[in-house]
Amino acid sequence: MYPKTKVPLALLICFSNIVVPTRTHQMEKQYSCQYCNNRFKNKNEAERHQNSLHLRRHSWSCAAIPDFRAAFYPSSSVSSQSPNGTLSDACGFCGEEFPNFPQPDWERRADHLTNVHKFGECNQAKKFYRADHFRQHLKHSHAGQSGKWTNNLENVCLREEAPSEATGVSPTSSEGQGPASLPGQPDVAMGGVHDP
Numbered sequence: 001m002y003p004k005t006k007v008p009l010a011l012l013i014c015f016s017n018i019v020v021p022t023r024t025h026q027m028e029k030q031y032s033c034q035y036c037n038n039r040f041k042n043k044n045e046a047e048r049h050q051n052s053l054h055l056r057r058h059s060w061s062c063a064a065i066p067d068f069r070a071a072f073y074p075s076s077s078v079s080s081q082s083p084n085g086t087l088s089d090a091c092g093f094c095g096e097e098f099p100n101f102p103q104p105d106w107e108r109r110a111d112h113l114t115n116v117h118k119f120g121e122c123n124q125a126k127k128f129y130r131a132d133h134f135r136q137h138l139k140h141s142h143a144g145q146s147g148k149w150t151n152n153l154e155n156v157c158l159r160e161e162a163p164s165e166a167t168g169v170s171p172t173s174s175e176g177q178g179p180a181s182l183p184g185q186p187d188v189a190m191g192g193v194h195d196p
């Protein structure tokens with residue numbers, strides 16, 4: 001025989017631990033990160049945080065541009081459309097147009113990239129896990145000007161990242177090197193991303 005009060009008391013204590021009275025406070029930031037204790041006011045913020053800090057499914061880097069030619073795109077401006085093809089290519093950094101006929105002057109285009117956009121002069125190991133951070137980089141390090149042409153460049157620089165769910169990566173698992181990784185390209189491990 002045990003005293004009647006014993007069991008209800010234990011239950012009471014138990015319940016009081018479960019029902020934490022911070023509900024009203026949490027309502028302000030009701031979206032929580034699935035991976036850490038951070039809380040956010042809206043869903044977008046939470047998703048952006050998760051994508052950039054935890055999931056990292058995509059990254060952008062200048063090193064992903066396979067060749068300087070890949071920084072040029074068939075111009076989408078009306079004046080350069082013709083039945084024979086696109087009359088000019090646009091620079092992926094600033095949108096300046098370069099004629100394709102009689103033939104593309106690649107030397108001039110290379111000069112443009114080097115002189116105007118400091119092509120290849122940034123830290124090639126640097127990776128960006130958010131598109132807006134990469135756009136900032138294009139703007140500040142490469143005199144980039146946002147426009148429809150930068151979307152093309154973003155696509156070229158975009159890489160799928162191997163899922164990084166597991167923190168302890170076994171030494172045998174081959175980390176997915178992007179298809180365009182060049183020989184002699186520095187390893188990505190140094191690419192410091194300290195953004196909050």
Ligand SMILES: [Zn+2]
Nearest residue numbers: 033035036038
């Ligand atoms: Zn988190």
Ligand SMILES: [Zn+2]
Nearest residue numbers: 062122137141
């Ligand atoms: Zn760069």
Ligand SMILES: [Zn+2]
Nearest residue numbers: 091093094096
């Ligand atoms: Zn340009």
